[in-house]
Amino acid sequence: MSADDFLLEVKHLKKYFPVRKGFLRRVVAQVKAVDDVNLRIKEGETFGLVGESGCGKTTTGRAILKLQEPTSGEILFRSRKLAGGEEPHTVVDISKVSKPQLRVLRMEMAIIFQDPYSSLNPRMTVLEIVGEPMLIHHTPAGSEREDRVRELLQAVGLKPDHMRRYPHEFSGGQRQRIGIARALALDPKLIVADEPVSALDVSIQAQVINLLEDLQEKFQLTYLFIAHDLSIVKHISTRVAVMYLGKIVELAATEELFSNPKHPYTEALMSAVPIPDPDYEAQRIKLEGDVPSPVNPPSGCNFHPRCQYAKEICSSNVPEYREVDQEHFVTCHFADILNLRTIEI
Numbered sequence: 001m002s003a004d005d006f007l008l009e010v011k012h013l014k015k016y017f018p019v020r021k022g023f024l025r026r027v028v029a030q031v032k033a034v035d036d037v038n039l040r041i042k043e044g045e046t047f048g049l050v051g052e053s054g055c056g057k058t059t060t061g062r063a064i065l066k067l068q069e070p071t072s073g074e075i076l077f078r079s080r081k082l083a084g085g086e087e088p089h090t091v092v093d094i095s096k097v098s099k100p101q102l103r104v105l106r107m108e109m110a111i112i113f114q115d116p117y118s119s120l121n122p123r124m125t126v127l128e129i130v131g132e133p134m135l136i137h138h139t140p141a142g143s144e145r146e147d148r149v150r151e152l153l154q155a156v157g158l159k160p161d162h163m164r165r166y167p168h169e170f171s172g173g174q175r176q177r178i179g180i181a182r183a184l185a186l187d188p189k190l191i192v193a194d195e196p197v198s199a200l201d202v203s204i205q206a207q208v209i210n211l212l213e214d215l216q217e218k219f220q221l222t223y224l225f226i227a228h229d230l231s232i233v234k235h236i237s238t239r240v241a242v243m244y245l246g247k248i249v250e251l252a253a254t255e256e257l258f259s260n261p262k263h264p265y266t267e268a269l270m271s272a273v274p275i276p277d278p279d280y281e282a283q284r285i286k287l288e289g290d291v292p293s294p295v296n297p298p299s300g301c302n303f304h305p306r307c308q309y310a311k312e313i314c315s316s317n318v319p320e321y322r323e324v325d326q327e328h329f330v331t332c333h334f335a336d337i338l339n340l341r342t343i344e345i
Helices: 057-064 099-105 126-137 143-155 160-164 172-183 202-219 230-236 254-259 264-271 312-316
Strands: 006-021 026-042 046-050 072-079 090-093 109-112 190-194 222-227 239-244 247-253 322-325 328-330
Touching: 006 057, 006 222, 026 046, 026 057, 026 222, 026 239, 026 247, 046 057, 046 230, 057 190, 057 222, 072 099, 109 172, 126 143, 126 160, 126 172, 143 160, 143 172, 172 202, 202 222, 202 230, 222 230, 230 254, 239 254, 239 264, 247 254, 247 264
Parallel strands: 046 222, 046 239, 109 190, 190 222
Antiparallel strands: 006 026, 006 072, 072 090, 239 247, 247 328, 322 328
16 A cells, blocks of 8 residues: 555654652653554554553554654644645644644544543533534534534434433443544544443443444544454454554454464464353463563563563564565564464454
8 A cells, every 4th residue: 555545654653651769750761651653544444453451552542642742753644624625635743743733633633532431521511522622623603513513413323402411311332422422523534442342331332333333434534443352353443453562563454364363462362352152162372471561671572471482582682573464564583484373253
């Protein structure tokens, strides 16, 4: 794919958090939450980002939107607003834009938060919550804003008369629909969905996932879908990146990744997915030890202390992020020779 096919391109993104100690609060170390992440998201696709808790998925999403200031790297976004709606769209580096430019870019990017309970202001009505982005950006105004909120609520499966209610009057699934409506308020092109269904019941998860797919088709949306449930990611994603300890260890098209994993960590994640078959005997790969600290990651390959295939080179040499098959990237010294197990999800 050419660079023109992509809505977002991330190059060498890093986000470090300082560790401070002592009376003078001197920086004694850095928590490497995101450490040299590279990815491209094609316009109109759903890009899945998976990994266990604490691997840096959410921080990556927030850094891309500049909700957290990146330590270094480039975040290239094809903006239609900064181009005045004309073709070709203007390519800007989100990490370096001015405040007025960032304010304009905020209209093209949105986020759906993980927790539908804490992400909504309990003192605001649904009309105020969904209409707040429009109020801030002065588009649209007055009665048109209320009409727009009404349209958005209907688009996400809620009733227009829900506008006058408060968040505590809704179920978890309904609250997440309100959060989705708020994300759609300014007609964005990119939406970062930060584990949008992990706090919901399984039956409600399916409804919300189907809703997201319908909205994507209706509004021509592009998703960065962050999750740890591989079965959901396989269902909704076009391509998937697997993250471990702040780094992307494997990236491929969804079917390719699930049918032909190349990294041992991907194999371990897949083995942990529960299969709804009472006759299926799980062969789960139990990773030894704990996840290493991002303050002091292991030398060489970050995964080598827990990898059953590790050799001496893994502890001394950092594996190259390389393309082993067409559009299939991996960071493993032995990706070409390993025959890893797969499961049917």
